[in-house]
Amino acid sequence: MSTVFNWQLGRDMEFPYDAAYPDWQFAFVFNINRCIGCQSCTMACKSTWTFSRGQENMWWNNVETKPYGGYPHHWDVKTLDLLEKANPGAQSWTGTPQDPKAPYGEFKGKTVFEAAKAHISDEGANRVLGYLPTDEEWSAPNRFEDNPVGNEKGAKGQLAFKGGELLPQHKTWFFYLARMCNHCTYPACLAACPRNAIYKRPEDGIVLVDQERCRGYRKCMEACPYKKTLYRGTTRTSEKCIACFPRVEGRDPQHGGLPMQTRCMAACVGHIRLQGLVQINKDGTWKENRFNPLYYLIHVAKVALPLYPQFGTEPNGYYIPPRWVPRPYLKQMFGPGVDAAIERYTVPDRELLAVLQLFGKDARICFRYEIKEGPKIFETTVRGKKFEMFDDTIIGYAKDGTKIVETKVEEPFHVRDAKHANSI
Numbered sequence: 092m093s094t095v096f097n098w099q100l101g102r103d104m105e106f107p108y109d110a111a112y113p114d115w116q117f118a119f120v121f122n123i124n125r126c127i128g129c130q131s132c133t134m135a136c137k138s139t140w141t142f143s144r145g146q147e148n149m150w151w152n153n154v155e156t157k158p159y160g161g162y163p164h165h166w167d168v169k170t171l172d173l174l175e176k177a178n179p180g181a182q183s184w185t186g187t188p189q190d191p192k193a194p195y196g197e198f199k200g201k202t203v204f205e206a207a208k209a210h211i212s213d214e215g216a217n218r219v220l221g222y223l224p225t226d227e228e229w230s231a232p233n234r235f236e237d238n239p240v241g242n243e244k245g246a247k248g249q250l251a252f253k254g255g256e257l258l259p260q261h262k263t264w265f266f267y268l269a270r271m272c273n274h275c276t277y278p279a280c281l282a283a284c285p286r287n288a289i290y291k292r293p294e295d296g297i298v299l300v301d302q303e304r305c306r307g308y309r310k311c312m313e314a315c316p317y318k319k320t321l322y323r324g325t326t327r328t329s330e331k332c333i334a335c336f337p338r339v340e341g342r343d344p345q346h347g348g349l350p351m352q353t354r355c356m357a358a359c360v361g362h363i364r365l366q367g368l369v370q371i372n373k374d375g376t377w378k379e380n381r382f383n384p385l386y387y388l389i390h391v392a393k394v395a396l397p398l399y400p401q402f403g404t405e406p407n408g409y410y411i412p413p414r415w416v417p418r419p420y421l422k423q424m425f426g427p428g429v430d431a432a433i434e435r436y437t438v439p440d441r442e443l444l445a446v447l448q449l450f451g452k453d454a455r456i457c458f459r460y461e462i463k464e465g466p467k468i469f470e471t472t473v474r475g476k477k478f479e480m481f482d483d484t485i486i487g488y489a490k491d492g493t494k495i496v497e498t499k500v501e502e503p504f505h506v507r508d509a510k511h512a513n514s515i
């Protein structure tokens with residue numbers, strides 16, 4: 092085992108290989124508050140990459156209804172349970188969340204790499220603590236869709252649970268968790284592969300399975316705590332999300348060589364997704380880039396948080412937590428940054444409100460934004476805090492400086508011409 096620094100945990104951790112970081116890292120932010128569970132992302136991915144024989148039950152992108160849903164079933168609860176058994180009562184966080192090298196404090200528990208040493212299976216010691224889901228667990232990706240949890244019972248003739256929907260936290264709740272491979276900084280799939288068939292690209296940090304080397308041992312499936320490698324029976328190999336790398340490389344002829352967001356990002360109806368590339372320092376931390384939208388959302392505004400950072404893979408997928416969900420559930424899922432993130436998102440400042448407008452506006456990757464200030468158009472109080480809205484304009488630029496987005500905080504109001512009145 093080597094020692095590597097995991098900034099999401101605020102500490103060094105054990106990993107089977109020496110640290111090696113890409114120049115750029117593929118990363119994304121999902122705003123769960125806006126996901127409508129339409130599965131357009133899921134189908135965009137399926138119709139592009141997993142429509143062939145042997146891939147029938149394979150969903151590289153999926154959207155599950157939390158808390159009950161999961162693909163495979165109960166993937167997160169099962170891994171959390173394994174970690175708890177390996178380190179009873181000690182999977183906790185401490186520290187000062189303000190420290191830039193430990194923005195969420197310090198994780199005192201054990202990661203899937205550290206806990207593996209204490210967990211000897213029938214086959215001996217593993218490099219990563221995990222489990223292999225059964226075929227049945229992969230078979231119904233949208234089980235428990237729209238099933239809420241809550242202690243309020245509905246009454247006959249009553250449409251909603253009484254009082255169940257009142258903010259700040261609903262008593263009756265569910266939310267949609269959109270998921271894909273996190274192209275982790277310390278990929279558990281890569282760490283566990285006995286064939287060295289999984290690699291992380293130095294140019295963009297995308298994690299790929301070499302189909303020539305893979306022999307289908309499924310150690311990656313067992314190890315990935317997010318369960319995002321999948322087995323294909325017809326080729327007897329494992330496959331996973333490839334982050335639409337031809338698009339990210341700018342090889343799509345439609346967009347003149349500019350890097351583009353993946354299919355699932357571009358197809359998102361709810362405009363919840365923003366994907367990009369961020370520069371990485373030699374020590375694995377993010378290079379300061381104040382006006383890169385992902386850097387801003389994750390490291391400056393801190394409204395977007397990693398999914399289950401305690402697993403230890405340093406996932407590069409970040410989520411703006413749903414503000415109506417009970418906090419203990421969210422803190423288990425996104426770590427100690429939840430309260431501050433929701434506070435910031437609920438009463439956004441001028442810059443955050445402008446940056447949120449970039450989501451879903453253009454398929455090309457935005458590398459930099461700038462804001463032109465406009466007049467104040469609205470003022471109110473949200474739970475005791477003053478909220479002001481300005482009609483600022485945000486402009487986004489591609490890697491080569493091409494302007495790709497220009498949009499205002501206040502959406503323009505279009506009046507349909509009378510000649511189109513019956514055109515639907």
Ligand code: SF4
Pocket residue numbers: 271272273274275277278279280281298314315316317318319320331404
């Ligand atoms: S999410 Fe899983 S499959 Fe994707 S890089 Fe991380 S460990 Fe590997």
Ligand code: SF4
Pocket residue numbers: 125126127128129130131132133154267269358359360361362363364
């Ligand atoms: S397309 Fe967007 S809104 Fe629809 S399910 Fe996917 S992430 Fe959610």
